[in-house]
Every structure is written in structure tokens, then in C-alpha cells.
Amino acid sequence: MGEFLNAVLEFPTVLFTSLLVVVIAYWLVVLFGGADADSLDADVVDGDVAGGFGGFLGSVGLGGVPATVGLSVLVLVAWFVSLAGSTVVDGALLSVVLLAVALVVAWLVARVLVVPLRRLFPATSGDSRTAFVGRTCVIRTGTVTETFGQAEVTAADGSSAIVQVRQTGTDTFTAGSTAVIYEYDPDGEFFWVVPAPTDPTPGQRELS
Template identity: 55%
Template sequence: MGDFFAAALAFPTVVLSIPLVVVVLFWLLAAFGVDLDGGVELAYGLGGVPTSVVVSLLVPVAWFACLAGTTLVDGFDIAILAGSLAVGYLVARLAVIPLRHLYPTVESASRNDFVGKVCVIRTGTVTASFGQAEVTADDGSSAIVQVRQAGQDPLTAGVTALIFDYDQDGEFFWVAPIPTYPLGEH
């Protein structure tokens, strides 16, 4: 066991032992509910999954390759370190390919996504220069948005309206009332 720790704490393996300890601490904290994933998008074939997953694949594989390399080959420390990093990268890159399906990319919502949706007026009235409404996005979240109407329809708090356009200059939505009919009449 002493030889194992000696090899793990000797150059070049120690260079990867420190990141390995960081990865282990990260996952211990994650197990206790601490959210540490910064969301940095990696390049060079490693994107599409959380950074924590990529690093958690790359570092242990590179560490093990470096440990095995230093115990099997004397000397060539820099070459072993570089080779172990290359092995870690290749294994992580191959592992990321099927994992990308578990982490689909979500396009960020655009204001134009609200056009055509029904909203609920939240202010006492809506005029050509004032009004707010609550609208629900496709993901289930809701937003309070600025709304305006061209007519004089009685759009008051609690009334549903249809968002039919977005004014980019004024940064508000145009709304119109939704006609309601008593049952049986059309």
C-alpha cells in the first residue's frame, strides 16, 4: 500500500492527484445537495454535457493512466503525463457521445414565443400606453409582461386576452380581448 501512495504522490502522478481530490470533493458536496456546476461549455468534442461530468471522466482516467505509466516505465515523466492526459481526453470524448442524449440542449425562450398565447391581465386596465399581463411559457414558467391594446375594449384585471404581436421598439405586446359566448351560442 505504501508503494501505491508513493507512486500517487510522486511526479508526474501528483499533478493529476490534486485534480482527482477536487473531483472527489465536488461529488461529495453534490451528494449533499450543493450545486457547484458552473455551466461552462467545453469545446474540442467535449461539449453537450455538464462540465462536471466531462472533468469527472477525464481526470480519473488520466490519473489512472499516469499512475500505471509511471509504475510500468521508468523515466519519461513528461511524456507519461502528456500521454495520460491524451488518454483521459480520448476516453472522455468517447464517453460524451452517448451522454449528450441525456442532456438535450434547451433553446432559450424568446419574446416572440409569447405571440399567439393567451394571457391574463394583471393591471386595473390596459390602454394604448399602459398595462401588464401574466403569460405562461411552453416550459410552464410564467412571466409578467408589458401589454398594450389599440382599441377601447374593457381589459381589466383577471380578463383573458390574446397576445397577437410584439413591438420591439416599445418592448411590449399587443393584446386583444378573447370573446366569450354563453353556452350554446356561437
């Protein structure tokens, strides 16, 4: 028992141990009714979740499940890999390498597990993804390309969401500029945008 405690409190496992404690505490609160489990659907990470962290998870291929679920899987796998690796790794340099390996393995495993989990969490609460088509949004990244970009869009109910956006042309987008969403790509789980002709209030002007 003492060796186990030493292992979980050593670097790099201790980093994931702290996060794992938070994750376990959260799910205990949900289990005993301290949080509304039904609200998980509102946090589905498909690029449409409000908040930069959800947008980040969606951008690394963990879209389609609640942010809490994706984060829980990442932490659990990373903790296990780090703990197992610490039994054969010794030295500061190798510990840093183990930290990187644990993060990569956790990401790979999470991506595999997310696929079947997506069927349990359809992103249909509030405005559906296609309902954002035709609405204006505010770019939140320094640029938008064919492979990168995020924007904030306001739904019909007044709530805001961070979505993944892309463009097909060579238009110039900067953080804070306004764009119009004209199409949703279900395979890539992102929206195509073009520069807005004017600068209306985000989400209030629809594509004509």
C-alpha cells in the first residue's frame, strides 16, 4: 500500500492524481443528485459548446460527447499510463518523457472511445447545429483557414457557443471580426463562413 501511495504521489503521476480526484468528486456529486445529469447534453463537445475548453476538445477529435465525459476519459487513461510507466521509469528526464507518452496515449484512447459514446449524446439541445446556418458569428481566433478557426455564435435563445469554423477562399479574418455561417459540414463537424457585409450584432442578422 505504501509503494502504491508513493507511486501516485510522484511526478508525473501526481499531476493526473490531482485531476482524477476532481473527476471522481464530480461524478459522485452527479451520482448522488448534487448535479443535474440531464444537463450533460447541453455540454456536448461538437464544436458547439460554449467555452474555449469545449472548443479545444472538439478541435482535437473529441467532439460529440459532453466535455466532462471527454475530460474524464483523458484523465483516467493518462493517470493509469503514468502510474504503470512510473514502475519502470527512473530519472527526471524519463519522467518528462513519460508525461508526454501518457498524454498521447490518453488522447488516442479517448478518440477511440468517443466514437461509440457519441451515439449516447446527440447534440440536439437548444439550437441544432444546422440552426446556426445563416447566423452571424464573431471570430475568436487570429485567423480562419481551410483547416483552422473558431468563432462565437449566439443562438436564438440568447445563449452563446464556440464553434469550429473554416473558409474556402482567401478572405482575411481576425479576432473580433464578424462572419456569416453559410453551411455545416457534418463529417468535419465545423461551419463554413464568409465575411459579413456589415457588422451587425452577433446572431441577430441572418443570411438572406
